Amino acid sequence: MRILVTGGAGYIGSHACVELLESGHEVIVIDNLSNSKEMSLSRVKEITGHDIKFYTLDLLDKVKLNQLFSDHSIDSVIHFAGLKSVAESIVNPLAYYRNNVSGSVNLFDVMTKHNVKNLVFSSSATVYGLTDSLPLKENCPLSAENPYGRTKIMIEEILRDLHDSDNAWNIISLRYFNPVGAHASGRIGEDPSGIPNNLLPYISQVAIGKLKQLTVYGNDYATHDGTCIRDYVHVVDLAKGHISAIEKLDSHPGLVIYNLGTGNGYSVMDMLGSFERANNIAIPYTIGPRRPGDIDASYTDPGLAMSELGWQANLGIEDFCRDAWRWQQDNPNGYE
Numbered sequence: 001m002r003i004l005v006t007g008g009a010g011y012i013g014s015h016a017c018v019e020l021l022e023s024g025h026e027v028i029v030i031d032n033l034s035n036s037k038e039m040s041l042s043r044v045k046e047i048t049g050h051d052i053k054f055y056t057l058d059l060l061d062k063v064k065l066n067q068l069f070s071d072h073s074i075d076s077v078i079h080f081a082g083l084k085s086v087a088e089s090i091v092n093p094l095a096y097y098r099n100n101v102s103g104s105v106n107l108f109d110v111m112t113k114h115n116v117k118n119l120v121f122s123s124s125a126t127v128y129g130l131t132d133s134l135p136l137k138e139n140c141p142l143s144a145e146n147p148y149g150r151t152k153i154m155i156e157e158i159l160r161d162l163h164d165s166d167n168a169w170n171i172i173s174l175r176y177f178n179p180v181g182a183h184a185s186g187r188i189g190e191d192p193s194g195i196p197n198n199l200l201p202y203i204s205q206v207a208i209g210k211l212k213q214l215t216v217y218g219n220d221y222a223t224h225d226g227t228c229i230r231d232y233v234h235v236v237d238l239a240k241g242h243i244s245a246i247e248k249l250d251s252h253p254g255l256v257i258y259n260l261g262t263g264n265g266y267s268v269m270d271m272l273g274s275f276e277r278a279n280n281i282a283i284p285y286t287i288g289p290r291r292p293g294d295i296d297a298s299y300t301d302p303g304l305a306m307s308e309l310g311w312q313a314n315l316g317i318e319d320f321c322r323d324a325w326r327w328q329q330d331n332p333n334g335y336e
C-alpha cells in the first residue's frame with residue numbers, strides 16, 4: 001500500500017517509517033521540520049535499504065497539500081504531525097489549536113476531496129486527564145488538563161463527526177502511553193530540542209554529562225517507592241502498532257480507538273535503577289517538589305489492542321534503557 005505519513009521525520013513517525021518499509025509498504029512523508037531533521041529519514045533509508053519520498057510541507061498550506069494528493073495516489077494516511085509540548089501549549093494555546101486542530105482539519109478536508117478515507121491518528125493517553133480509575137480503558141471518560149490534551153480530544157471528536165457523516169471513513173485513533181527508547185541500530189531516536197521534557201532523554205543526557213543531575217519531582221506519591229508510575233512503551237513496539245492498525249483498516253472497522261501501552265507501570269525510581277543497571281552507569285539525582293498536575297499512577301489495560309489489533313508490546317524496561325542509551329551515546333547531539 002502507498003501510505004502518506006504526516007510528521008514522519010519526527011520521533012515516532014521515523015520509527016513507524018522503518019516498520020512500514022520493512023513490511024513492504026511504499027511511504028510518502030510530509031513534515032514541516034518544525035521539530036525534526038530531514039536526516040532522520042536518511043537514517044530510515046539507511047536502516048531499511050528502501051527509498052522514501054519526502055516533501056517539506058506544512059499542513060497549514062492547503063494548496064500544497066491538495067497538490068500532493070493530486071500528484072500521488074494514496075491508500076491510507078498515518079497522521080503524526082502535531083506540536084506536543086504540554087508546557088508550550090499552556091503558554092501559546094493558539095499555536096496549538098492552529099497547528100494541531102486547523103492542520104488536521106485541512107488534512108481531513110483534502111483527504112475527503114481526493115476520496116482517501118483510511119486514517120490512523122496519533123492520539124494520546126493525555127485525553128484521560130487526571131483520573132485515578134486504573135487501568136485505563138478506551139471507554140474511560142475524557143478530560144484534558146491543558147491545551148495540548150484538548151487538541152487531541154477535539155481532533156478525536158472531529159473524526160467521530162466525520163465518520164458519522166460518512167461511513168466510508170475508516171479511522172483508528174491510537175492513544176499512546178509514554179513512548180521511550182530508540183531503534184536497536186542506534187541510528188534513529190528521540191532528538192528533543194533544548195532541555196528534554198521526558199524522563200529517559202533526561203536521564204540519558206545526565207548520563208552523558210550534558211545535564212548535571214536528574215530532579216525527581218516528588219517521592220510522596222501513593223506508589224511502592226513514592227515516585228510517579230507511568231506506562232512506558234518502546235517506540236519500536238509503538239511503531240509496530242501502526243502496522244497492525246494499517247492492516248486493520250482493510251477490514252473496514254469504521255471508527256475505533258485503541259490504547260497502546262504495555263499495561264505495566266514503572267516508577268521514576270524503577271526507570272532510574274534500571275538505566276543504571278542496564279548500562280552500568282550511576283545517575284546523580286535529587287528529590288524535588290511535586291509538579292502540579294502529576295498523578296500517582298497511569299497505565300493502560302492493553303486488552304483491546306491485543307484482541308482486536310493482535311498487537312502487544314514485546315520490549316521491556318531493560319530494552320527501553322539500553323536502546324535510549326545507545327542512541328544517546330552514538331548521537332550525543334542528536335541529528336546535528
Ligand SMILES: NC(=O)c1ccc[n+]([C@@H]2O[C@H](COP(=O)([O-])OP(=O)(O)OC[C@H]3O[C@@H](n4cnc5c(N)ncnc54)[C@H](O)[C@@H]3O)[C@@H](O)[C@H]2O)c1
Binds near residue numbers: 179
Ligand atoms: N512522544 C510522545 O510522548 C507522545 C505521546 C502521545 C502522543 N504523541 C503524539 O504522537 C505524534 C508524534 O509525536 P512525536 O513524539 O513523534 O513528536 P515529534 O515532534 O518528534 O514529531 C511530530 C512531527 O510533526 C511535524 N509537524 C508538526 N506540525 C506540523 C505541521 N503543521 N505540518 C507538518 N509537519 C508538522 C514536526 O516537525 C515533527 O517532525 C504527535 O501527534 C504527538 O502529539 C506523542
